[in-house]
Amino acid sequence: MEEAKRDEEESKQQQIWSWGAGTEGQLGTGKLEDEYLPQLLHLPFLSSAGSISTLACGGAHAIALTSVGKVFTWGRGTTGQLGHGEMLNSLHPKPVSSLQSYVITHVSAGWSHSGFVSDTGLLFTCGDGSFGQLGLGDYRSQSTPVKVDYFANNFVNQIACGMRHSLVLLKGNQVYGFGSGKRGQLGISRDKIKSVNLPQVTCGLEDVQIVSISANGDHSAAISADGHLYTWGRGFSGAADANLPQLSLSSLRCTKAALGWNHGLLLTGDDEVLMLGGNYHGGLCDLEKMSAVKHRSDSSRATLNEVIGLDGVKVVKIAAGAEHSALVTGKWMEQ
Template structure:
C-alpha cells in the first residue's frame, strides 16, 4: 500500500439529499430527470462501503466526486469526458469506486465542468477528464478516463486542487514563493501566471504575486480564481466581476476586511468574514445578490438578515453553481444557518433551489423536506443541482 496506511474510522450513519438538474444521473437517484424537491438518497454502494462516511463532496458540471473518511473515492453522473475516472467515457447513475486510486489515501477532491482532481496524503496529484484546454496538467490537450499522476509535482507536496470551468489551480503545502500554480484556459487571466494574456497552459506554471504571502485556501469557478492568505486577505484574479475588467494576476480585494471563507460563482463571489458577516460581490443575474439595487463590483453588500447572529463563522459555504449557455450565465446560492437550515436563492430553472418550482428567487428562501426539521451540516452545489449531508445521531 502506497503513501501510508489507510485511516480506520468508525462508520457514521448519514443522510444524503439531492435535488435540481438530474438528466445525467448526477443526483444519484437512479433516474435521469430533474427533481424540484429534496430527495433522500438510498445508496447501497456507500452504505456497504468499509471506507467510512462521506467526508467531502465535489460537484462539477454534471458529475459528483465523493471522498470518504477512509480516503476512498466514488464518482457518478456525467462521464463522457472521462471525468469519473472509471476507465471509460460513459455516464454512471450510482456511486462507483475509482479503483485505480485504491492504493492511495485521498485527502482532497475537486470537480470542474468536465474534469476532476484528487490529492493523496503523500502530496501526489491525480487528474482525469477533459484536457482540451490543458486543465489536467499533463503537458498535452488529451482526455484521460483514468486518474493520472501529474508528474510536474513529483518532488512537491500538493495540498489542494481547485477545478474551474476549464482551468485548475494547485496549492503546495508549507511553502512561500512558488506555492500556487495554474494550468488550463487562461484567456480571462484566471491562471494568474502573467500580466500578458495567456491562451492556455498545459503544464503547471507559478501564479504571480504570492512570493511573500502564505496562502491557505484556493478556489476556482467559471473563468476566475480566488485565494485566502493566512491573515484572511482575499485575492482574486481572472474574469472581472459584473463586467469590470479582467485581472491577469492576483489582486488583494477589500483589503480592509479579513475573511475566513470564499465561494465563487460564475460572475459573483460570496464571502464570510472572521466576524461571521456575509458579503456578496458581482453581478445580479437571476437575483443572486438577494434583491439588492446596486451592482456590487465596487463595494460589498450584507446579505439581508446577517446583521444578527443568524449566520456564524461555523456555517459551510463550500461552492456556488455555474452554468453557461451561448448568451449568458446563470447562478444560484446556498447558505446554511447556525441552526442547520438551508436557504437558497437565484436561478431556479432546474429546481436547484429545492423549493418545488423552477422559478428564480430574489430573496433567500428556506428549503423544506419531508422531515421538516432536518439540521444540515454540509452543502455542495454543482451546475444546477444541490447536495446536502446530515449526520444522524
C-alpha cells in the same frame, strides 16, 4: 479504535440528498430526470467506506470523498471526469477503483474535469484536457486519474478546478495555474495567455502565505493566512479582467471563499456573508430588499454586498454554483 467506531456509527446515520438537473445522472438517483424536491440516495458503500466528508459538484458530475479517503463519482462522464476508465455516464455513485490504494484527502470538480490529492501530496487529474487543465503536458482527455508528474518533488495540499482551468496550492504556500488563461484566470503573466498544459507559478503570491484556493468559471481566488482575499481572472459585474492576483478590500478578513460563474461568496471572521458580483438570478438576496443591502468598496477593483436576512445566524459553510448560492448554519448566536 473508538474513533473508528464513531465513524462507523456516523456513516450508518448519514444520509445524502440531491435535487435539480438530473438528465445526465448527476443526482445519483438511478434516473435521467430532473428532481424538484430533495431525493434520498441509496448508498450501500457508506457502511464500509466511512462517512462522507466532502461533496463536490461539477458541470454535471459529482464527487464524494469519505472519511477514510475513498472516492466515489457519478453523473456525466463523457470526457472521463468520473475516473472510471471509460467515457460513459454513471447513474449511481461508483468507486474510483484506480485510487483505492491511496488515501485521498482533497477533491475538486470542474466543469468537465476532476482533481484528487492524496495524503502523501500526490495530485491526480482526469476528464477533459482540451485546454491543458489536467496539467499533464498535453491536451488529451483522460478517463482514469493520472498522476501529475510535474509535482513529483512537491507536496500538493489542494486543487481547485474551474471551468477550463485548474489551480494548485503546494505545502510551501506556492500557487500554480494551468489550462485556459484567456481571461487571466491562471495569473501567470501580465499578458493574455490562451492556454498552458503544464503548471506555471501564479505571479505575485510568492511572499504571501496562502491557505486556500478557489476556482469556478473563469474566476480564481486565494485567501491568505491573515484573511486577505486575492482575486484574478474574469472581472465581476463588468469590471476589467485581472491577469494577475489583486488584493481585494485590504480591510477585509475572510475565512472562506466560494466562486460561481458571475459571483463569489465570502465568509468573514465576523460571520458575515458577502457577495462579490452580480445579482442576475437573485443570488444575492430578495430583490425587493435590495435597498437594504450594504455596499462596501475601497480603492481596489472589488465591490462587495452584504447578504441580508442572516442576522443572528452563525454561518459555517458557503457554496456557490454557476448562478446560485447556498450556505450551512450552525447554532444561533446570542443577540
